[in-house]
Amino acid sequence: MSIGNSPEDDRPSVEDDRPTVGRALQQARIDAGLTVDEVSSTTRVRIPIVHAIEQDDFTRCGGDVYARGHIRTLARAVGLDSTALVERYDAEHGGRPEPTPAAPLFEAERIRPEPRRPNWTAAMVAAIVVVVAFVGFTVFSGNDKSSGKSVARDVPPAKPSAGPSEKKPSQPKPEPSDSAIAAVPADKVTVKLTAENGSSWISAKDHSGRLMHEGVLKQGASKTFTDEQRIDLVLGNAGAIKLYVNGKQIDDRGEQGQVQRLSYTKGDPQAG
Incomplete structure (x- = not known):
């Protein structure tokens, strides 16, 4: 011991x-x-x-x-x-792990200041309010300044509108005359087609047979063809077409719904 x-x-x-x-x-x-x-x-x-x-x-x-x-x-x-x-x-196996006291953690979270983020929504609302207030102030100020002044001098006097009786009548379209003949080249054949009374299918060929145009000429539309020797026409609705050849109107061109085949050369109109 x-x-x-x-x-x-x-x-x-x-x-x-x-x-x-x-x-x-x-x-x-x-x-x-x-x-x-x-x-x-x-x-x-x-x-x-x-x-x-x-x-x-x-x-x-x-x-x-x-x-x-x-x-x-x-x-x-x-x-x-x-x-x-x-x-x-x-x-x-070493026992249970000691629980972490919660109080110090919560204290640390409480002490730590959170970064303050800018409130963009409030800033935008404030900017809109300022703009609206400025616009309203400008409008009301302009109304106050102009209320005592006459604005008649800034506005030119209105011209009196012409009444129905003062309206000038439309000038009628001149009919082709001898002067129109003088304007057409004498050394060529000139044909003008106007769909006056409706639409019509038309075809135009020159003296060599070359197709110059083919299709529907709608009402109110016009086509003019020129060749040195001859123009051959096909009118699907001859009565609807107003026809001028070398500056002269051709009256005998056919009736409504009638198909006409016509040929014209230089000089006075002559049906071929």
Whole structure:
């Protein structure tokens, strides 16, 4: 015995002879007459995890939180005290982590000032209000200044509108005369077609048979053709066409709906 030591300090330490968590669960299951499959079906803990826990292998549980949950579930299934087994698990695996006090965190969040963001909506509303106020002030100021002044001098006097009796009659279109004949080239044949009484299909060819025009001449439209020797015409609705050849009007051109084939040369109009 050494000096200064009590008799209890000289006693050999007694090792903890309690079974491990996994061995305790396994022994309790066997004592209860249950198989691993039956425990797995009852607790919904998969068979490989039950085997691993009974071998004190908790790596397949996915963490301490899930390991404690499986231990409680299996302990209740085999009739053991789940609280005692969880405490033994914590003692064997470092214990539960100390909870982080919430107060200091909340204090830090309270002390830390949040950056203030500019309120763009309020700024836009304020700008719109200023613009509207400025426009309104300008309008009302302009009305006040112009209210005492006569604006008649700035507006030219309106001209009296001509009444129905003062309207000049439209000048009638002059009919082709001998002067029109003088304007037509004497060395060429000139044919003018005007759809006066309706539309008509027309065709015009020169002396060589080249097609100069073919199509519908709508009412009110005109076409003029010129050739050095001869122009051949086909009028689908001859009565609708007003015809001038070399500056002279041709009266005998056909009736409404009648198809006419006409040919004209230089000089006085002559039907071919």
